[in-house]
Amino acid sequence: MPDRFPDFRLGSVLATSFTATLTERCGNAVERIPTPQRLVDWLAVNGLAVDSCTPAQLELARQLRESIHAAATAAAIRDPLPAAAVRVINDCSVQGRAAAILTPEGNRHWQLSAASCVEDALSVIAADAIGILAGERDGRLALCASPTCRAAFFDTSQSRTRKWCEMNTCGNRQKKARFKAKPAPAQGRSTNK
Ligand SMILES: [Zn+2]
Numbered sequence: 001m002p003d004r005f006p007d008f009r010l011g012s013v014l015a016t017s018f019t020a021t022l023t024e025r026c027g028n029a030v031e032r033i034p035t036p037q038r039l040v041d042w043l044a045v046n047g048l049a050v051d052s053c054t055p056a057q058l059e060l061a062r063q064l065r066e067s068i069h070a071a072a073t074a075a076a077i078r079d080p081l082p083a084a085a086v087r088v089i090n091d092c093s094v095q096g097r098a099a100a101i102l103t104p105e106g107n108r109h110w111q112l113s114a115a116s117c118v119e120d121a122l123s124v125i126a127a128d129a130i131g132i133l134a135g136e137r138d139g140r141l142a143l144c145a146s147p148t149c150r151a152a153f154f155d156t157s158q159s160r161t162r163k164w165c166e167m168n169t170c171g172n173r174q175k176k177a178r179f180k181a182k183p184a185p186a187q188g189r190s191t192n193k
Pocket of ligand 1: 144145146150
């Protein structure tokens with residue numbers, strides 16, 4: 001059953017992994033959390049397990065996602081942050097009651113106030129986005145160079161010159177497109193044989 005749905009694109013940054021649940025925003029967009037259950041699945045993979053999600057909570061999650069995307073895009077091109085997006089991110093951050101717990105092994109675990117509290121999970125994502133947007137973390141917000149993608153991603157490379165949101169998808173496709181665009185020299189030579 002679950003393999004009817006598109007796979008998740010997982011990265012090391014929570015906020016931009018979340019915005020990557022909608023990909024190819026400037027092409028044929030792919031919605032990777034099309035149902036409440038898929039949001040439950042995504043949250044579980046990202047250490048924010050909840051036991052259920054309502055359609056209204058999914059709607060709220062998508063609203064937060066698009067607000068993070070809008071704010072991160074503005075930050076990447078050094079535009080002022082859109083006020084509506086900032087409001088949604090802040091509302092989500094304030095409304096959650098998640099607590100960071102240090103495990104005996106020295107790991108961070110997020111404890112939600114109730115197992116069905118998607119809002120708590122969203123507050124953790126909103127806070128992560130705030131950290132990036134406020135420049136609290138070492139890295140730079142940038143936009144994917146793929147014209148059909150244009151995803152905002154967090155570049156933590158030493159040189160801060162990463163071009164693609166993901167090397168395996170957008171980076172590779174671009175490389176293949178460049179290869180195809182070149183005239184094939186091997187064919188020209190084969191007539192001399
Ligand atoms: Zn991309």
